[in-house]
Amino acid sequence: MTSTSTGTETGQYRAAALRVTGLRRSFPHPGGDVDVLRGLELSVRGGELVTVSGRSGSGKSSLLALLCGFDAPDSGTVLFDGEPIGADTPWTTCAVLPQALGLAGELTIAENVALPLRLRGGARSVDSTAVTARVNALLTELRIDQLGDRYPLEVSFGQQQRAALARAVAARPTVLLTDEPTAHLDAGTTPAVLALLRRCADEGAAVIVATHDAQVHRIADRRVALKEGVLTESGPAVN
Numbered sequence: 527m528t529s530t531s532t533g534t535e536t537g538q539y540r541a542a543a544l545r546v547t548g549l550r551r552s553f554p555h556p557g558g559d560v561d562v563l564r565g566l567e568l569s570v571r572g573g574e575l576v577t578v579s580g581r582s583g584s585g586k587s588s589l590l591a592l593l594c595g596f597d598a599p600d601s602g603t604v605l606f607d608g609e610p611i612g613a614d615t616p617w618t619t620c621a622v623l624p625q626a627l628g629l630a631g632e633l634t635i636a637e638n639v640a641l642p643l644r645l646r647g648g649a650r651s652v653d654s655t656a657v658t659a660r661v662n663a664l665l666t667e668l669r670i671d672q673l674g675d676r677y678p679l680e681v682s683f684g685q686q687q688r689a690a691l692a693r694a695v696a697a698r699p700t701v702l703l704t705d706e707p708t709a710h711l712d713a714g715t716t717p718a719v720l721a722l723l724r725r726c727a728d729e730g731a732a733v734i735v736a737t738h739d740a741q742v743h744r745i746a747d748r749r750v751a752l753k754e755g756v757l758t759e760s761g762p763a764v765n
C-alpha cells in the first residue's frame with residue numbers, strides 16, 4: 527500500500543474525522559417550532575477528545591442523534607472522513623453511547639459488547655478468540671466482568687451504561703459519540719470510564735462527549751458549548 531492510498535496515511539482522517547456544516551434542526555410544537563440547532567458547525571480530528579456542554583434542553587442529545595444518523599437534519603451535512611453517514615455506515619466508522627443506551631434485551635451483556643465485532647465482516651472480521659479477549663478486557667476495565675452472562679434488565683442502569691460504552695468502543699470506531707457517559711456512575715467507577723474515553727482518543731478516535739460533568743471536561747483537548755443552536759469554543763480544558 528502506498529503512502530497516498532488511504533486517508534489515514536495521508537493524515538486526512540486526523541485532519542477532520544468528523545466535519546459538520548450548517549446543521550439545522552427544528553421540532554414542531556403547538557406553541558411554535560423549537561429551533562434546536564441553527565446552522566451548527568463542528569470539526570473534530572482523530573485523536574481529539576471534545577466535550578460539548580450546554581444547559582439541559584440546549585440540544586446536546588439532538589446533536590448526537592443527528593451525528594450518528596438516528597435523526598436527519600432539516601439542512602446541513604455530517605461527514606465522516608469526507609463521507610456522509612448512511613444506513614450501511616459500519617460501527618467501525620461511527621459508534622454511539624446514547625442516553626437511552628439501546629442494549630439488545632435478548633442478548634447478554636457480553637453478547638451485546640461483542641456485537642460490533644461479530645458484525646464486522648470481510649478483511650476486518652475478528653476471530654472468536656479475539657472477540658472474547660476484547661470483550662473480557664473491556665468488561666474488566668469497566669468493572670462489569672462479573673455480569674457478562676446476565677441480561678441487561680438483570681443489572682443496574684449504571685452497569686448497563688458501562689456495557690453500552692464497552693459495546694460502542696469494542697470495534698475501535700473512527701468517531702465515538704457519547705451522551706452523558708458518567709451520569710449514572712459512582713465515584714469509584716468514573717475514573718475507569720474517563721480513562722477509557724481518553725485512551726480511545728489517544729489511540730486515534732475522534733471522541734465527542736456531551737456532558738455536564740466537570741471531570742470529563744478536564745480530560746478534554748477542547749471544550750465547546752451549545753447555546754442558542756450553535757457551538758462556541760470554550761477553550762482548552764483547565765486541569
Ligand SMILES: Nc1ncnc2c1ncn2[C@@H]1O[C@H](COP(=O)(O)OP(=O)(O)OP(=O)(O)O)[C@@H](O)[C@H]1O
Nearest residue numbers: 553554560562580581582583584585586587588589
Ligand atoms: N423528538 C423531539 N420532538 C420534539 N422536541 C424535541 C425532540 N427531541 C428533542 N426535542 C426538544 O429539543 C430540545 C433539545 O433537547 P435535547 O434532549 O437535545 O437537550 P439536551 O441538551 O440533550 O438536554 P439534557 O442535558 O437534559 O439531556 C428540547 O427543547 C426538547 O424538548
